[in-house]
Amino acid sequence: MLEHLDRSRTDVVLIVDDVPDNLSLLHDALDEAGYTVLVATHGEAAMQRATQAVPDIILLDAIMPGMDGFEVARRLKAQAETSHIPIVFMTGLTETEHVVAAFQAGGVDYVTKPIRPREVMARIEAHMQSARQARQARNALDAFGHASLTVRISDGRVLWQTPLARKLLQTYFDAPDSVAPAELADWLLQTAPALSRDLAAGRPPSAVPVWTVNQAGSRLSFTLHQPTGDDEWLLVMQESSDQAAIDALTQEFKLTTREGEVLYWVVRGKTNRDIGDILGSSPATVKKQLEHIFAKLGVETRTAAAGLAMSRVAQLKAR
Template sequence: MIPMLDRLDRSRTDVVLIVDDVPDNLSLLHDALDEAGYTVLVATHGEAALQRASQSVPDIILLDALMPGMDGFEVARRLKAQPETSHIPIVFMTGLTETEHVVAAFDAGGVDYVTKPIRPREVLARIVSHMASARQARQARNALDAFGHASMTVRLSDGRVMWQTPLARKLLQQYFETPETVAPDELVAWLRQVTPSALADMATGKPPPSWLVQQGGRRLSFALHEPTGDDNWLLVMRETSDEAAIEALTQELKLTAREGEVLYWVVKGKTNRDIGDILGTSPATVKKQLEHVFAKLGVETRTAAAGLAMSRVGQLKMR
């Protein structure tokens, strides 16, 4: 039994957590999964399942629906409420086939269910299918993070964050004082305002609605992407800053560092005197640097320089 995440070699094997209070079921599934090449973790009750999932973050969970004490439905709800485990696919194992129990399994966050007595080959087939879907979703989220676009899903009815990428979690913590599982009140209010017409607008080619938060020289934008369920919406977040925009200007337009700073503040609508105060120099020096910028860009006015900068550097559009 391998309890800690840092002891699991995920480059070679996927990790499956089996939760069942019946030893025979655990043994049957453990042997079948182990033989198929998976790393297998086990838990025999709800509390142990929550602890093991939090520590090891398995790739998929096989969860018994009915157990003494905390049942599988409650375990699933708690796992889905925690950002670090909310993305894990849960396949329920149950002897109950009545509609109400099947519905309860999906309501609790399950992606599928298998009925007892357990048939290992069926379970393996379900695991392969759901693991592939989960891996694609994880790769997509990681790709967004890698390009500076964090993502998250928010449930409108209660403002709960259903899942989020690591970068999204970090940005929310930096900009807002809210629990990890709760979206900021002002963000939820904006979502409730724009979502009724968002789908129709986007279907006609209009850009998705966006919301911007500013913190000093840093800005965090939220773009509405698409619904992921009846009440859930996917948001893509992106952070920009004065420093990042200046660097982008400097590189894109082949300016010196100081010329990039001057042009950036021109784009922001500042006068030469304002820019001199910001940069700790004289208005005359700013004027001379701006003349160099005009010559390099092939323009003659501040307005033309600002327009060219905004057309070439996307970050400047988030003002």
């Protein structure tokens, strides 16, 4: 495993080339400019280093023995954790089909051999500015608890995701990093096309589409944020917990733990039978607990109890 890289002071560049002289020339120029430089001499090593270190940009030789640069790029773009990394191809091939192949494989730019370090440095810096801004935006979303990811609707492919998004998806779903969970993919296929048509026609949506999955007292919600391409959407994810709300109700109204749970599910619109199923008790037991709750809250009906609870919790959040 590679050692942890400190990104607070330097950007990380991965150079992939099977010619030692090219590696040495670029390594020295980038190192002198203050970059942290990683190197790989073949495609398999490039995949390993890119996956482990997640560099900020990759300089990739197009033609190498074994796995060539085009295949390396395609594989990196297919992995959610590396799909966002800008790839600049290095090639001695300037024919149109090779240039097109570089861009089709996911490259953002190319430089021709023999390598001219000053030209490479200028290209890197131009693409690094965009990469830094994108990284800062992803980190800012995560810092505020709003994870995000971009999904290609037609095949459910995750094109990129923030670290928090990856963690939440691993917690709630058993799905590969590069593919959206089947339930989410189905929801996107049903929801995104209609919303796209509304936006294209200038019609504001009547409501922002949200899909929610529940797990052990916590909820993960997905909100369609905006299209990022013809077949791509940015989704914002947020996790919320039933337990935090239950604890607040229990403390505010001086309830027992079970009474706090019952009141919470009353607020959520559940019937006594529903609550019994959730808490593993009978509807009769839930009814008895509700009588105790009504007495403590000074109300006579579940509607009044729910209204008072929602009002008080809103006041607590505003403090």
